[in-house]
Every structure is written in C-alpha cells, then in structure tokens.
Amino acid sequence: MDLTARTADQLGEALRRARKARGWTQSDISARTNLRVAxxxxxxxxxxxxxxxxxxxxxxxxxxxxxxxTRGSSVDIEDIF
Amino acid sequence: MDLTARTADQLGEALRRARKARGWTQSDISARTNLRVAxxxxxxxxxxxxxxxxxxxxxxxxxxxxxxxTRGSSVDIEDIF
DNA sequence: GCTCCTTTTGCGGTGTAGCGCAAATCGGAG
DNA sequence: CTCCGATTTGCGCTACACCGCAAAAGGAGC
Known part of the structure; x- marks a missing residue:
C-alpha cells in the first residue's frame, strides 16, 4: 500500500485507499467531519x-x-535514527 | 528537521522550513509558481x-x-505486515 | 431482471482564496 | 540607528469550494 503523493490526483487516490483500508464509506467520513459526501x-x-x-x-x-x-528518496534519513 | 504535519499550521511551518533549507525566499517560490508572495x-x-x-x-x-x-507511528502499520 | 448501498453530478446561494497593486512591518547587516 | 530585502497586511475584484438538497449513475448481491 503506497501512500505517497506528488500531485492532487495521487493524494486523492491515497486518501481513498486509506479510507477503504479502514473499511469506511465516504458517508462515514461525512458523518465524522460535517463535509458533504460530494x-x-x-x-x-x-x-x-x-x-x-x-x-x-x-x-x-x-x-x-x-x-x-524529498522527491525520490524513499525514506527520510531522520526516520532511521 | 521534522517535516511531519497533522494540521494546516504544521504543514505551513514544514513548508517554510523546507523552503529555507533550500535557501529560497517566498519571492523565489513566487517566481517559479505564479503564486503571489502574499x-x-x-x-x-x-x-x-x-x-x-x-x-x-x-x-x-x-x-x-x-x-x-498512520498518526503516532513512525512507520506505516501496513508497511510491516 | 430487481434492490440496496455507494458514489458522482447538478443547481442556487454564500463565503473566501487568490489575483493585481500597494503599503506597512519585520529583521539582519553594516 | 539606518538601509534594504523579506514578509505580512489591506482593498476591490473574480472565481470557485462548499453548503443543502436532490437526482443520476455505479456496483454488488439476489
């Protein structure tokens, strides 16, 4: 499950995958955020x-x-230490 | 240099640090993006x-x-399993 | 085919981002 | 303190996100 995004398109897709990974519908998110499903x-x-x-x-x-x-580096150096 | 953000405030601060880390001014970014400095x-x-x-x-x-x-974990849970 | 849940699209209305342009404020170097 | 570049704030304007509400389109299961 790659949740890396460089564009708005990729971010949207990543959020969709994260939502589905939790087994939630857009309606579930809507109820918890007061955002419309649309x-x-x-x-x-x-x-x-x-x-x-x-x-x-x-x-x-x-x-x-x-x-x-930083684009291209899979892991931040700081993450290791 | 911690570039993790949970809120818009933190994201703004992270972007500022990333910009300064490159030694750029807001004006430099403006010139490359057609966004106003403001x-x-x-x-x-x-x-x-x-x-x-x-x-x-x-x-x-x-x-x-x-x-x-995932919030709180330095590594994504899905990355482990 | 039909049904049910989910997602997408549309319309009128309101709030605000981002624009150009400008002025004011901040901050470091000398 | 004085410059001067960098950043912030303000005004009038246009564009569009988001709202409520609704309807249409997808998709899974029977």
Missing part, C-alpha cells in the same frame, strides 16, 4: 481546488498525518 | 483555507512529496 468524492477524484482544511479534516478522522519527503 | 505567506502561516493546488505547486518546486502515515 466534497469527499471530489477530493478523492483529484480536486486540486479542494481546500487544505478539507484534506486535514479527512486525514484527522483517518488518523493520518503528512510526512514531507 | 499567498505563500498565508499558507506558511497556517492558512487552512488554502487550495490544495497551491500546496502542490509549492511542493513541486521544492521537490517534495507527501507520505501519508
């Missing part, structure tokens, strides 16, 4: 215009966080 | 309303990518 759908399909707040709200209920890594 | 400033200061496209554009010039990890 908004979640839009983001998962690569909505680059989506607000950062929307992304963070969804990540919060999925218990996810971002790690910014 | 927009970049707003994002770095935690603008949750910022559009995802804005974040991705900045990350692109900084050669960064997202990695979605």
């Amino acid at each position: 908004t979640i759908s839009s983001l998962e399909n690569g909505g680059a215009g989506t607000k950062l707040a929307t992304v963070m709200a969804i990540m919060a209920v999925l218990k996810l966080e971002f790690r910014l890594v | 927009t970049i400033s707003s994002l770095e200061n935690g603008g949750a309303g910022t559009k995802l496209a804005t974040v991705m554009a900045i990350m692109a010039v900084l050669k960064l990518e997202f990695r979605l990890v």
Whole structure:
C-alpha cells in the first residue's frame, strides 16, 4: 500500500485507499467531519481546488498525518535514527 | 528537521522550513509558481483555507512529496505486515 | 431482471482564496 | 540607528469550494 503523493490526483487516490483500508464509506467520513459526501468524492477524484482544511479534516478522522519527503528518496534519513 | 504535519499550521511551518533549507525566499517560490508572495505567506502561516493546488505547486518546486502515515507511528502499520 | 448501498453530478446561494497593486512591518547587516 | 530585502497586511475584484438538497449513475448481491 503506497501512500505517497506528488500531485492532487495521487493524494486523492491515497486518501481513498486509506479510507477503504479502514473499511469506511465516504458517508462515514461525512458523518465524522460535517463535509458533504460530494466534497469527499471530489477530493478523492483529484480536486486540486479542494481546500487544505478539507484534506486535514479527512486525514484527522483517518488518523493520518503528512510526512514531507524529498522527491525520490524513499525514506527520510531522520526516520532511521 | 521534522517535516511531519497533522494540521494546516504544521504543514505551513514544514513548508517554510523546507523552503529555507533550500535557501529560497517566498519571492523565489513566487517566481517559479505564479503564486503571489502574499499567498505563500498565508499558507506558511497556517492558512487552512488554502487550495490544495497551491500546496502542490509549492511542493513541486521544492521537490517534495507527501507520505501519508498512520498518526503516532513512525512507520506505516501496513508497511510491516 | 430487481434492490440496496455507494458514489458522482447538478443547481442556487454564500463565503473566501487568490489575483493585481500597494503599503506597512519585520529583521539582519553594516 | 539606518538601509534594504523579506514578509505580512489591506482593498476591490473574480472565481470557485462548499453548503443543502436532490437526482443520476455505479456496483454488488439476489
């Protein structure tokens, strides 16, 4: 399960996979975030215009966080120590 | 240099650090993205309303990518099993 | 085929990001 | 303290996310 993203498209797809990995529907996320199902759908399909707040709200209920890594390096040096 | 973020605030701060680590000014980013300096400033200061496209554009010039990890664990659970 | 759940798409309305442009404030170097 | 580049803030404007509500389209199972 690769949850790495360089584009809004990839981020949307990663969030969709993380959601499904938890066995949740868009409706489940909607209930926990007060976001419309349509908004979640839009983001998962690569909505680059989506607000950062929307992304963070969804990540919060999925218990996810971002790690910014340099493109190309699979692991941050700091992660090892 | 911890580039992990759970909130828009932390993401903004992480982007600022990544930018400075490259020795760039907001103006440098602006020139490479067609975003206003003011927009970049707003994002770095935690603008949750910022559009995802804005974040991705900045990350692109900084050669960064997202990695979605489960909150609290330094390694993604799925990576182990 | 049909049914049920999930996801996507659409419309009118409201709020706000990002724009150009500008001014104000901050911060380090001398 | 004085410069001067970097960052932040403000105004009027346009564009669009997100809302509620609804309907249409997908997809799995019977």
